[in-house]
Amino acid sequence: MYEYSDFDAAFVRARVAQFSAQVQRRLSGALTEDEFRPLRLMNGVYLQLHAYMLRVAIPYGTLNPTQLRQLAWIADTYDKGYGHFTTRQNIQFNWPKLPDVPAILSALADVQMHAIQTSGNCVRNVTADHFAGAAADEIEDPRPVAELLRQWSTDHPEFQFLPRKFKIAITGSPNDRAVTRAHDIGLRMVRQNGAPGFEVIVGGGLGRSPMLGTVVRGFLPKADLLPYVEAVLSVYNEAGRRDNKYKARIKITLFEMGAAELTRRIEARFAELRPLFSGNDQVLLGQIEAAFAPPAFRNAPTEAYDAFYTADPVFRAWADTNLAAHRQTDYAIVTISLKAHGATPGDASSAQMRLIADLAEAYGHSEIRISHEQNVILPHVHKSDLPALHAALSQQGLATANVGLISDMIVCPGMDYCALATARSIPVAQEIAQRFNDLKLEHDIGPLKLKISGCINACGHHHVGHIGILGLDRAGVENYQITLGGDATETAAIGEKAGPGFAYDEIVPAIERILRTYLALRLEPAETFLQAYNRLGLAPFKAALYGEEGQQDAA
Amino acid sequence: MSRFTPKVVTGNALIEGDVVYLTVDNRWTRSHAEAELIEDEAHAQLRLLHGASQRQLVVGAYLADARRGPNGPEPAHFREAFRTRGPSNYPHGKQVDLRHV
Numbered sequence: 001m002y003e004y005s006d007f008d009a010a011f012v013r014a015r016v017a018q019f020s021a022q023v024q025r026r027l028s029g030a031l032t033e034d035e036f037r038p039l040r041l042m043n044g045v046y047l048q049l050h051a052y053m054l055r056v057a058i059p060y061g062t063l064n065p066t067q068l069r070q071l072a073w074i075a076d077t078y079d080k081g082y083g084h085f086t087t088r089q090n091i092q093f094n095w096p097k098l099p100d101v102p103a104i105l106s107a108l109a110d111v112q113m114h115a116i117q118t119s120g121n122c123v124r125n126v127t128a129d130h131f132a133g134a135a136a137d138e139i140e141d142p143r144p145v146a147e148l149l150r151q152w153s154t155d156h157p158e159f160q161f162l163p164r165k166f167k168i169a170i171t172g173s174p175n176d177r178a179v180t181r182a183h184d185i186g187l188r189m190v191r192q193n194g195a196p197g198f199e200v201i202v203g204g205g206l207g208r209s210p211m212l213g214t215v216v217r218g219f220l221p222k223a224d225l226l227p228y229v230e231a232v233l234s235v236y237n238e239a240g241r242r243d244n245k246y247k248a249r250i251k252i253t254l255f256e257m258g259a260a261e262l263t264r265r266i267e268a269r270f271a272e273l274r275p276l277f278s279g280n281d282q283v284l285l286g287q288i289e290a291a292f293a294p295p296a297f298r299n300a301p302t303e304a305y306d307a308f309y310t311a312d313p314v315f316r317a318w319a320d321t322n323l324a325a326h327r328q329t330d331y332a333i334v335t336i337s338l339k340a341h342g343a344t345p346g347d348a349s350s351a352q353m354r355l356i357a358d359l360a361e362a363y364g365h366s367e368i369r370i371s372h373e374q375n376v377i378l379p380h381v382h383k384s385d386l387p388a389l390h391a392a393l394s395q396q397g398l399a400t401a402n403v404g405l406i407s408d409m410i411v412c413p414g415m416d417y418c419a420l421a422t423a424r425s426i427p428v429a430q431e432i433a434q435r436f437n438d439l440k441l442e443h444d445i446g447p448l449k450l451k452i453s454g455c456i457n458a459c460g461h462h463h464v465g466h467i468g469i470l471g472l473d474r475a476g477v478e479n480y481q482i483t484l485g486g487d488a489t490e491t492a493a494i495g496e497k498a499g500p501g502f503a504y505d506e507i508v509p510a511i512e513r514i515l516r517t518y519l520a521l522r523l524e525p526a527e528t529f530l531q532a533y534n535r536l537g538l539a540p541f542k543a544a545l546y547g548e549e550g551q552q553d554a555a
Numbered sequence: 556m557s558r559f560t561p562k563v564v565t566g567n568a569l570i571e572g573d574v575v576y577l578t579v580d581n582r583w584t585r586s587h588a589e590a591e592l593i594e595d596e597a598h599a600q601l602r603l604l605h606g607a608s609q610r611q612l613v614v615g616a617y618l619a620d621a622r623r624g625p626n627g628p629e630p631a632h633f634r635e636a637f638r639t640r641g642p643s644n645y646p647h648g649k650q651v652d653l654r655h656v
Contacts, residue, residue, distance in 0.1 A: 416644055478633060
């Protein structure tokens with residue numbers, strides 16, 4: 001993976017020193033909170049419901065074992081022994097004390113990590129397909145381009161005060177695992193006449209006005225990427241609304257201006273910018289690409305895997321759900337579920353982090369990924385090592401066989417932590433996971449994406465869940481609204497609101513009614529929930545949720 | 556004229572980030588029950604000004620709805636109730652620190 005250059009290392013150290021001095025001035029009273037707040041946000045420090053929170057970037061979701069061990073050490077030393085992985089491939093520490101933050105940032109810099117631009121109206125952590133560099137369906141590893149964008153956007157003088165935050169996601173595969181259509185810019189690698197390039201999607205986003213992005217350029221040659229992205233940001237920086245925070249994202253600019261006019265302006269700006277790029281960016285990209293060379297895959301027999309798969313039903317269940325196809329047929333991509341039934345989705349204890357780091361070294365070519373679905377990936381594991389890996393994961397509660405199933409939910413922190421939340425998310429997720437585990441229906445239901453957000457800002461991606469749950473405050477009581485039929489992949493769709501919301505103690509039974517209806521109406525077990533929903537429409541699920549009478553009322 | 560909903564002044568401690576409440580004798584307490592219950596709107600504004608002026612101790616002071624209870628003020632809204640305890644997924648935060656109370 002990419003190693004910091006001297007410039008990168010000096011830049012991150014300088015920022016730590018700068019922010020450390022700012023913290024000291026806040027503590028001494030030289031800075032007011034109003035003055036300090038934008039400075040701390042630029043460095044990932046939030047003030048949440050019960051404590052400060054530090055959000056650390058995991059660029060394009062890639063970590064090495066040394067970094068993961070350092071995160072574990074930070075969790076033990078300055079926090080409460082765990083970290084929370086987020087839908088934007090960040091890790092959040094929920095309990096740091098303000099005077100400790102400089103030391104934490106310094107410890108991060110020691111392992112080439114930082115919290116820069118994990119908040120504020122700037123280009124945020126660039127996210128990528130968590131199977132990058134390993135997936136069988138991949139055109140090219142998208143991470144070198146993501147790293148180029150990280151370097152280009154970090155402290156970019158023109159784009160530090162955008163109208164609003166700006167999120168970029170990249171996938172190198174036709175199967176979109178990076179939710180590119182729900183980002184301010186989504187980049188999908190495609191080929192034209194054999195040459196790799198990008199389909200550029202602009203103006204996607206969830207939140208209070210969910211919109212899927214629009215393709216502004218069907219094929220952009222790879223070498224044009226940086227000037228083109230700069231053109232998009234430049235147009236948005238000028239045209240984006242600064243009068244209303246809720247209309248300030250580029251999706252609203254696109255909606256109000258129209259795709260044709262926005263595209264025309266982007267292309268015009270691109271024509272101005274393109275000649276200014278003399279090729280140094282491509283030289284840099286070449287160096288970055290060399291750093292992402294694939295590991296030395298080994299050749300070894302896989303009979304041990306086949307034997308275990310046949311003999312051990314527990315291993316087989318895990319292999320069936322948690323493995324994905326690797327480009328090397330003797331290898332597998334392993335998803336380590338952070339969704340044990342009843343646990344907090346996305347949380348890992350320091351002991352779990354250390355174990356994963358050890359296992360990545362022993363069996364995974366020292367590569368670790370964090371997915372936007374809040375799981376950990378070991379992208380390169382030889383099949384013969386899978387039984388030993390599975391046995392080791394079991395020791396720390398990390399062998400849950402549920403990836404892609406109902407309990408593998410995306411869940412935002414909700415009102416258990418977040419100052420913006422309007423309802424809790426985590427206990428709802430815990431109860432749903434427990435309920436379907438108790439019913440032993442999870443595997444029968446099959447592939448299902450359930451996503452929960454604790455407020456309209458939609459960090460839990462509920463709009464693109466096959467089943468989405470949105471927690472709201474209705475007259476001083478938690479209330480949960482259900483959406484159905486959302487899709488986060490290359491066939492992206494925004495879910496449809498099912499009807500009136502449910503009280504906290506009604507939401508789990510409501511989800512059960514939806515899924516019992518699906519089980520009763522599916523044509524065959526192979527017809528997934530989403531396929532059944534797309535065939536049947538909302539009506540039967542609405543009837544299950546509200547009864548015939550309620551259905552008429554809602555209509 | 557609508558009746559004034561009683562309030563407490565609350566915010567987060569600058570150093571730890573802990574939820575704190577202003578007491579009648581101008582201290583900041585971690586316990587909601589020790590907070591000053593303010594039942595007059597004008598007085599509430601004065602107390603908020605006082606709280607907000609202590610910028611080296613507390614961040615983001617605001618008035619939160621509360622009501623009189625047998626052991627002191629109680630939060631009126633579920634968000635404020637969570638702030639008195641901590642998260643529901645782990646025994647972290649105030650629910651641990653205030654266990655002896």
